Amino acid sequence: MTQLKCSGWWEQEGYGRQPMNDLTLSFSDGKLSGVGSDIVGEFEFRGLLSDERIYLFKQYLGQHSIEYHGVSIGEGIYTGDWTCYGEVGGKWLIRIERSTASSNDNSMDIRDL
Numbered sequence: 001m002t003q004l005k006c007s008g009w010w011e012q013e014g015y016g017r018q019p020m021n022d023l024t025l026s027f028s029d030g031k032l033s034g035v036g037s038d039i040v041g042e043f044e045f046r047g048l049l050s051d052e053r054i055y056l057f058k059q060y061l062g063q064h065s066i067e068y069h070g071v072s073i074g075e076g077i078y079t080g081d082w083t084c085y086g087e088v089g090g091k092w093l094i095r096i097e098r099s100t101a102s103s104n105d106n107s108m109d110i111r112d113l
Helices: none
Strands: 003-012 016-028 031-037 042-050 053-060 065-074 077-084 088-099
Touching: 003 031, 016 088, 053 077
Parallel strands: none
Antiparallel strands: 003 016, 003 088, 016 031, 031 042, 042 053, 053 065, 065 077, 077 088
8 A cells, every 4th residue: 555645734713724744645445544643633544535535534643533524626636624523623625745655756646546
């Protein structure tokens, strides 16, 4: 399973737009997993990718979890809405940047997987 370097952010009223740091995702047979960190703390992602739709479950280590629902808008970019316990929420975006296995590859489209 190839790890893909990603960039991303989430928004919440009162916090504004917050970057996701050191974000990597791995895809295999419609399933995905990943890790990263943000202003809240370190987290793990797991989820499903089906056609143009994506569902992610973000678990902050030792803390709460977040659900991300979204769609592909092309060129390795996914965006949508997130919720925490079905109440608090906002927008998010994740962009696939490149494979961590190759330093010569500047970008990688999800369609290349």
